[in-house]
Amino acid sequence: MIIVQVLQGLMEGVFLFLIASGLTLIFGVSRIVNFAHGSFYMLGAFLTYQIHPWIAAGTPGGFFTSILLCGVLVALIGLAFELVFLRRVYHAEELMQLVLTLAAVLIVRDLTKFFWGLDDVTVVLPDALSGAVIMGDLFLPTYQLAMVTVGVLVLVSLWAVLKFTRAGIVLRAATDDRGMVALLGINQAHVFTAVFTVGSFLAGIAGGFAAAFESVNYLLDARVIVLAFIVVVIGGLGNLYGALFAALGVGVVKSLGLLWAPRLSMVVIFLLMAVVLLFRSLRRTGE
C-alpha cells in the first residue's frame, strides 16, 4: 500500500513539476515573480475545453494536438504580455512587476468568467486514454502515464536545451549572472522574452492536461499559483532541478500524509516551505 501511495505521489509530483517548471524558469532568468502563471494555466485549461471538440474529437491524437495548440496559444498571449507590458518594467523596481502580473491575474480571471461562466467544465477523455495499465494490485492510469511522459519529456528537453545549445548556455549565464549575458554580446531582452514565452507555454499545456483530469472553474488560478510557489520555493527559486525534487517531494508528502495525518498535510508542506526558506538564509549568512 505504501508503495502504491508513493508511486501515486510521484506521478502527482511530475505533474506539479510541469505546473511549476515555467514559473521557476522565468524567475531564474529574469527575476520576475510571475503571479499570472496560474492564470496562464487556467487559460490553457479553458482553451483546451473550448477547442478540443473541433480537432478530431474523441481521438488521442486530436486530444493531444488540441492541448499542444492551446499551449502555443497561451505562449502567444504570454509573448504579447511580455513584449507590450512586462518588458517596460524589467529595470523598474520589483514592485512594478508585481503590479503588472497582479493586474494580469485580475484581468484573466474576469475574462474567464465572462467567456466560460462560473460553472465547472471538464474535457471528456478519449476512450483510449481513460483506461489503466494493471499490474497486480497496481493501477497505472493511462492518462496519468501520459502526463508523466510529458513531464519527463519537458524535463529532458529543458535539460538538453540548457546543456547543449547556445541558447541554453545563454540561459544558464542569465540565471547565474545577468550581466554575463550582456558581456556575451547577446541581447538580454530577447532572452527574457523567449523564456517568458516558454514558461507561458508550459503553464498552458499543464492547464490543458488538467482540463481532462479534473473539473476546472475560474477559481483555479489562485489554487495553482500557490501550489506552484510551494514547489518553486522548496526547490530553490529559479532552480529547475530543485523544482523537480520539490515537486516529487510534495507529491509524496501529500499521498503518504493522507494516510497518517490526513488533516495536516498542507500545514506540513507549508512548514517545509518555511523551514527551507529559513535554512537557506542561515546557510547563506553562514558563508
Added chain:
Amino acid sequence: MKTSIRFGVPLAAALLAIGSALGPAYAAGVKIGYVGGISGACGGLTHSARKAMEIAQDEINSAGGVLGGPIEIVWRDSKTKPDEGSKQARDLILSEKVDLLTGVCSSSVFMAINPIAKQYGVPLFSAISGTHKATIDFGHPFVVQTQPHTLMEGKALAEYAARKGWKNIVTMGLDYEWGRTTVKVFTEELAKLNPDAKITRQLWPRIGETNLTSYITAALADEPDLIMAVMFGSGTNSLIKQGKAYGLLQRTELLTFLSTESYMSLGRDIPDGVHGWARGPFYALTADAAREFVAKYQAAHDGEYPNDWGILGYDVMYIIAGALEKAGSTDPAALREALGAMAFDTLRGELRMRTIDNTFNAPSFIGVTRMTDDYPFPVMTDVNVIPGDLTLPDETTVQALREAAKG
C-alpha cells in the same frame, strides 16, 4: 502646511459622491430580501434558484399575491462572501425594510446572516444552505430551514447504507464543516442501524483539492464495500473522472452528493451505477405540481432544467406565501405560529415544520445513476426518498447541541 494630508479632501468628496447614489425605496405588499451567491463560488448553483423563485413570484402575484398585495423580491448578491452577505442583509432590513429574508447558499454566508436576522428580528428562510448550526446550535425563533440539513442528511445516508447492507466503508469527507459533520453523523447512525458495518478508513481531502488520485488509491487499498464521499461540485467531478481509470466503480460502490448541476456539467462522464444523494432532483419528483413547474421553467429558459436549488427556491416561495396567508400579517411571531401549525404542499410533497428548531421534515433523495433516454445527462433511478420525519434529530440532541454551543 496646506498640502500635508492632501488625501483628505478627495476622500470626503468621493464619499459624498456615493452618498447621493442610492436611496431607500418604499413599496406596499410583502417585501422579501434575497441574499445569495449570485456571483462567487455559489454563482454556478444559485442562478437556477433565482429563476425558479421568479416563476413562483409571478404565479403567486398573478393569483392575487399575499396579504392583499404582490410579493416583491429584492435581489442582493452576497458574492458568496460572509461579510458581503451580512452587509447586504442589514441593508435589506434597514433601508429596504424587507419583511423577511431568504437565499443564502454557502454555510458561512448563512452563519453570517443568521445573527443579523436574530438581532433585527427579521425571519430568515434558508433555501440553499444546509448547515444545521444556524437552526440548531445557534438557532433562534426567526430562522427557518426548509431543506434537509447536515444532521438529517447524514442520518439519511446511514439509513440508505444500512438498507444496502454495506459493511466495510471508507469515508472521504471534504475537510470542512459539512464534510466533517456528515461523516460524523453517518458513522454514529450507521453504528446504530447496522452494528456489523465498520469504517475502515477516514480520508479528508482539502476543499478545492482536485487531484484525488492518491485518495482513490488509499481508499481502494482497503477493498471497501463502499466509498462514502461527502464532496460536491468539482471535488465529486474529479473523483468520478479520476476514479474511472482505477476501476473504482468495478471494485467498490460509491456514494456521493450529486445535485442536478453536477449531472449537467459532467454529462456522460458520470458512469452508470454511482449512488448519489440530492436535495431536490426534479426528475424524481412525483407531484403534478413538480411536472408543471419543470415544464414552465423549461419553457421560460430555453429548455434548461432546474437544478436542486431551483426546486428548493420554488418551494421556499410557496412556504413563505402560505405561512403569510395563514398568519394574516408579516408579524414574525404570527408567522412562526402559522408555520408550525400547517402542512405545505411543495414540489417535494407535503411538508411540515416543527417549532423546536424551525426545521422542515424535508426528504433526502438517494438513488443510482443511469443514463436514460429521457434527459441529455444521467439521472438517478431507483430513488429512495428518505422522509425527514425519519431523520430529524430528537429534541434531546437539539438541546444538547444548543447547550454545547453556549459553552
Added chain:
Amino acid sequence: MTAAPAPGNAAAALEVRGLVKRFGQFVALDGVDLRVAPREVRAVIGPNGAGKTTLINVLGGQLVADRGTVEVHGRRLGRQHPHQVAKLGVGRTFQISSTFRRMTVLDNMLYAHHAGGGRWFGLDAARLRRLREPAIAGLETIGLTHCADQVVDDVSHGDRKRLEFGMVLATRPTLLLLDEPTAGMGLGERQELIELVLSVARERGLTLVFVEHDIDAVFRAAESITVMALGRVFAEGTPDEIAGNAEVQEIYLGGRR
C-alpha cells in the same frame, strides 16, 4: 557611542593580521597584514582583482573573513554585522555611491545625523526638527546646499559621491574607509573632492584608508601607500618609497613615472 581614540594610546587605529577571504575556489584575500596609525592618511592601490574592495568590505563588516583578525582602536572585530562595526566608529563609502535615492538630499543628511545619534527608535518628531540645523551645516561642509531639496535620483553623480561622504561624516566616525571616492568623476571634481576629504580628515583628526585608482590623487594625498596584488600586501611605504620601488613600478605603475 563612537569610540574616540584616547590620546597617547599606543594602539593603532587599524590593525589587520593574516586576513584571508575566499569565494569558492577564488582567494580574494590571502593573508593581509595592515597597520594604520591614528590620523594617518593611507591609500590602498593595486591592479583590478587585487582584493582592495574585498578588504574594505571585510573591514566594514559587509563580508566576514575566513581567517585573521581586525582590530579597530585596539578593539577586536569578530563577526560583527555592518551596523555594529559602524558603531565602533568605522565609517565607509562604497565604490558605487550608496545613498537614499528616493529621498531628498537634505533628508539624506538629516537621516545621517539621526543615525549619528546612535538611536534608531524614537517617536519624537521634534528631534528631527532639531537635527535640521546640523544637517544644513553638513550640506554646507560638502557644498551641496544648492540642491538640498532635490531628490537624490535627480542630482549629478559627483554630487551623490559628495553626499555619501558627507553622510558618513555625520555619523562622526574615527576611521574612514573610502572605496574609490572619485570613481567616475571628472578631473576637476575629483581634485575638489580629494581636497575636501583631506581637509575634513585633518580638521577632525580622522584616520583615513582609501582605495583609489587615480594614481596622481594617491601620490598627492596619501601619507603612506599600501600596494596590493593577488590578495596580498605587495609593498608598503611612503609615496616616495613606493615610487622608488622598482617591482611596484614594474607590475603596477608600469612606467608612469
Added chain:
Amino acid sequence: MAAEHRRGNASWSIDWRLVAATFVLVAIALHLSPPLVAFAIIEVMIFALYASALNLLLSYSGMVSFGHAVYFGLGAYGLAITIAKFGWPMWAGVVAGPLVSAFFGLVYGALCVQLTAIYAAMLTLACAEITFAIVFQWFDFTGGDSGISGHVPAMMGLSPAWFGMVVLVVVTICILALWRVVHAPLGLTIRAVGENPVRAAAMGHGRKRVQLAAFVISAFLSGVAGTLYGIFHGNVFPEYVGVLFTIDGLVMVLLGGLYSFGAGIYGAIVYKLLDNVMAHYFEYWQLVIGVILVLVVLVSPAGIAGLVSTVAARLRGRAG
C-alpha cells in the same frame, strides 16, 4: 510622487485644518447617507487603515507581505475568541484583537526579517497559509469554516451612521498615529533601511530590528482594522485571514501609488468604490481594476496619489 519627501521635513507636520475638514465631511456624509452607502463609507475607512498599514511595509520598510490578511483577520478572531470562548467582556475583546495581531506580527515578522526581498515575501506567504489552515481546521477553537458569529451585535447595535462615527474616530486616530510614526525618527530609520539597507547598516542601523518594528506596527494597525471589521459585521470567518483579503490590500496600495503616505487611503477609496458601486452594474469590475493597474504602471507609477499631487501642484501653480 512622494511629495512629502521632496520638501524635506517642512511638510512633516499635520495639517489639522485639513484633518478636521475631512473628519467633518465624512461625519456629515455618514449621517446623510442611506445604510448601504454608510456601509460603503465604513468599509472604505476600515480598508484605508488596513491598506495604510500594509503600505508602511511596501512603501517604507522595503518589505512585501503576501499574507497580510493574517494580521487583519486575527484582529477579528482575537475579538471573537476572547468574547465567545473565554467569556471576556466586549471592551477586553476589543483590546485583545489588535494585540493578537501584533503578537503574530512579532513572531512571524521575526522569522521573515531573517530573509530579504522575494524570499521574505514567500515566507510571509507560508506563514499566512499555515495560519489559514489552522484557523480553518481548528473547529473547537476558531469555529472552522463556519466561523464565529453573534458574539457581538453587528455594529455594536448602533445605527450605521453612529457606528460609522466610531470607525471614523478610531481610523483617524490610527492614521494620524501612523503619520507620526512615519515622520518621526523611527519612520526615517524605517524608510532608510527600507530603501538602502546596506547604506543604513554602514550608518549603524541594522536592518532586522528596524524592519521587525515596522512589521509589528503594521500588524497592529491591520489588527485594529480587522477588529473594527469584526465588530462591523458581528462575525469572523477564515476568509478574513485568507488570500483574497491579502490581494485586496496589495491591490489597494499599488493602485493608490507606492512611496506616498496616502497610497492606502486613495487605493481603498477607488477599490471599494468600484466594488460597491460598479459591481452592481458591471459584474467584471475586477477587470477594470486590472486595467487601471496596467495604466498605473505605464502612465503613472506613483498611482492615484501621484496623479492627485500632480493635479494639486498644477492647481496651486495656477492659483499662485
